[in-house]
Amino acid sequence: MRLDHSVTAERSIASRLGPGIVTVGSLAGLLAIWWIAAIVADSRVLPAPPAVAEAFWRDARTGELFFHLAMTLMRVAGAFVIAMVVGSAIGILLGMNREANRFFDPWLILFLNIPALVVIVLAYIWFGLNEVAAIGAIAVNKIPNVVVTLREGARALDRDLEEMAKVYRFGLAKTLRHVVLPQLQPYFAAASRSGISLIWKIALVVELLGRSNGVGFQINLYFQLFDVAAILAYTLAFVAVMLIIEFLLVQPFEAHSTRWRPKRARG
């Protein structure tokens, strides 16, 4: 019995550490490839990691880097909230109402296929070079994707539970909170996962075209100065911010909201 215990304990430690070690190893491998390539190429356009770190420190010391990161993060957060709220509302409505869906489906296909650049340019022309146009343009780019995902979720809602809620007189608020939203949770998770990465990429283009701060603005600036190390420093810094959000906010929230699932089904 004792042997069994220690074996399973070891295995569980190994399996817990395993993925972490693999991740670190894989990132170290990527870094090594980059480093070797930079040494071999020996060129301004492909700086080695220390040069990027130096560029990072240069802008971090003055606080400039954090200011631009914060501006971009603010736009990403604003656009994300708007896109999720508006997109979910429309998606759930279309999923539940067949006629509305038939009518609006062509609109949805149209919006899904408008290039992000067109939306951004039009938003700046129509609404001016301001924050509202910037955040609005990012959100509009994301909304159709959220609609499509949440529409699938609303179509898959369990009729049996809906009837149960009706018989037991749950009322609208209780039904939404305890019956409908938990069923949509995986769809919210999918939409926000794919959403947050899409949104920050679009946010950079928005900043490049019409804002005077943010990571996108800085990258445009360093592009004109041909400073690849600084471009990489800003990119990696923002990727790091997004990873922190993923690990500190998204994953704990998801673990909490799927705690009722049988353990083996948890991702």
Add this chain to the structure above:
Amino acid sequence: MSNLSKPIPPAGGPSALEVEIRGKTFRGADGGDVRAIEEIAFQVAPASFATLIGPSGCGKTTTLRIILGLDPDFDGRLRLPDDGAGRIAAVFQEPRLLPWRSVEENVRLAMPDADAGRDIDQLLSILGLDEMRSRYPSELSLGLARRVALARAFAIRPSLLVLDEPFVSLDEQTATRLRTLLMEVWSARPTTALMVTHNLREAVQLSDRIIFLTERPSRIRGVHDLTTPRAERDSRWREATLSTVAKRYSGVL
């Protein structure tokens, strides 16, 4: 219809459940109409237990759905106990629990807000769910999940209890145990109850009145009242009753 095994005054509404369905038609997938119910009319006395029995697909579940208000598209009329003022509880064929809420939350969520803090310890302990309060439905066997569904139904103190084959696809031992539990909880506070089953033994054991339905489109084939108090229903009585009923309504056993 008097029943000596029920000394407690009826807690269900003062008026009987009156069901009068004069026709129910479904639109089939191919566009054709399917007549499910021709004419079903019956009453269930206050605080008594009635059972609907009929062949598969004869419209028993449809009748229950009409009573539950889930299918308003029918000809006829309904009169609920308490004239609809009280609450209706349903135990469906599948337990229909919320997988993301614990056992206790599932029971409490059904209770009216005014009643939210009420003590349900006794109910859970009669049903053997004491230890299960914080478990999630995915961790329960079908038999346990059915008990939770029963707890939820009784927790709201309904004026009408509707059960749709609540013991189907359980092994006989578990089903028998659950039937006993159902009677125990129900007798503590008898409420007007209507159950659908295709198990005549179950009907004879539990009911004050058995309503037999014909094949689709269904009509009432006959009504059989059982006046023997439940406490006196031993296995000999049950076998005798079963054979009497089976003789009168051939093919029901």
